Amino acid sequence: MKQPFSSWLVEQWYHSGPWQIVLRPLSWLFGFLSFLRRQAYCLGIFKSHKLPVPVIVVGNISVGGTGKTPFVIWLVEQLQQQGWRPGIVSRGYGGSSGHTQSVDGDSLPQVVGDEPSLLAQRTGVPLYVGRKRARAARYLLKEFPSCNLIITDDGLQHYALQRDMEIVIVDGEREFGNGQLLPAGPLREKPSRLSQVDAVIFNGGAPAAGAYLMHMVPGKFHNLLDPTRRVSADAFIGKRIHAVAGIGNPQRFFNQLLLMGLHVDSHSFPDHHEFTPLDLQFAADDVILMTEKDAVKCVAFAQANWWFLPISAEIDHALADKIFSKLASTNLKENN
Numbered sequence: 001m002k003q004p005f006s007s008w009l010v011e012q013w014y015h016s017g018p019w020q021i022v023l024r025p026l027s028w029l030f031g032f033l034s035f036l037r038r039q040a041y042c043l044g045i046f047k048s049h050k051l052p053v054p055v056i057v058v059g060n061i062s063v064g065g066t067g068k069t070p071f072v073i074w075l076v077e078q079l080q081q082q083g084w085r086p087g088i089v090s091r092g093y094g095g096s097s098g099h100t101q102s103v104d105g106d107s108l109p110q111v112v113g114d115e116p117s118l119l120a121q122r123t124g125v126p127l128y129v130g131r132k133r134a135r136a137a138r139y140l141l142k143e144f145p146s147c148n149l150i151i152t153d154d155g156l157q158h159y160a161l162q163r164d165m166e167i168v169i170v171d172g173e174r175e176f177g178n179g180q181l182l183p184a185g186p187l188r189e190k191p192s193r194l195s196q197v198d199a200v201i202f203n204g205g206a207p208a209a210g211a212y213l214m215h216m217v218p219g220k221f222h223n224l225l226d227p228t229r230r231v232s233a234d235a236f237i238g239k240r241i242h243a244v245a246g247i248g249n250p251q252r253f254f255n256q257l258l259l260m261g262l263h264v265d266s267h268s269f270p271d272h273h274e275f276t277p278l279d280l281q282f283a284a285d286d287v288i289l290m291t292e293k294d295a296v297k298c299v300a301f302a303q304a305n306w307w308f309l310p311i312s313a314e315i316d317h318a319l320a321d322k323i324f325s326k327l328a329s330t331n332l333k334e335n336n
Helices: 005-013 019-042 068-081 114-123 133-143 192-195 250-259 292-303 317-335
Strands: 053-059 087-091 128-129 148-154 167-171 199-203 210-218 221-223 243-246 264-267 287-291 306-309 311-315
Touching: 053 068, 053 287, 068 087, 068 114, 068 148, 068 167, 068 317, 087 114, 087 250, 114 128, 114 148, 114 292, 128 133, 167 192, 199 317, 210 250, 221 250, 243 250, 250 264, 250 292, 250 306, 287 292, 292 306, 311 317
Parallel strands: 053 148, 053 167, 087 128, 087 148, 167 199, 199 210, 243 264, 243 287, 287 306
Antiparallel strands: 210 311, 221 306
């Protein structure tokens, strides 16, 4: 299979090469324009919207998957245990819809995006997608007035929506690549931005001082046609296995399967890839394993030997305590 240009480019971001010298002036321009844009919001030149409920932004400073989706699921669960009634807003990357709309477990991922579709299925909380997150949040609060907190998925650079707390997820294995801003590197903002957020979580690897460590805990494999069928990795020993991943860091999924004792033929696709049956034309009796994020896009044409691996985030409860403390102080300020 020929490697897509987007996948090739991502690989280059995590190495040094002469071509980066050519792109570096564009990175300087990107950084300068990003700085001007943020200053425009700080000075009130661009309008920033304040919601009547607390807002927690979950994002990153780099392009590509870092583990935001499992973290948001963890965060929703922690908040619900404390009596909060959260809702989620997202940009809806990978979806074809260009307007603000609600998402539930039956929404088509091709329309609303794969990550929102997965979040809706896993959390069951109110969820809206839209290019303008402030508008999506207002629609959500109008439709679900009992919601008393908004989580924005991947909204760190979306300054049109004011926030009470910023949480950044870092891929602990790849970290910041070559350290360059787009397009010479993977960074949307410089690493110094991390000193301004409320919490930094490293997904694997060795966390920096003051950061929290997040572990991904795999569950049992679920069958795409019948999710009630669940098996352990032992069920696939001795079989021909194809592992498919269209996520920001496919190698993380392949490494997870190897740790589970599975030797696979790996197939990487670009993040948010819209799968078709042609992408998965392997031998009829071969097993196909994929991520849960990819599975939501493949269930419509799945076969009996296709399985996905759900994962859950495991994080030091000290982070949850910090979040609850910040929310308590935020509510106190707003009520005074």
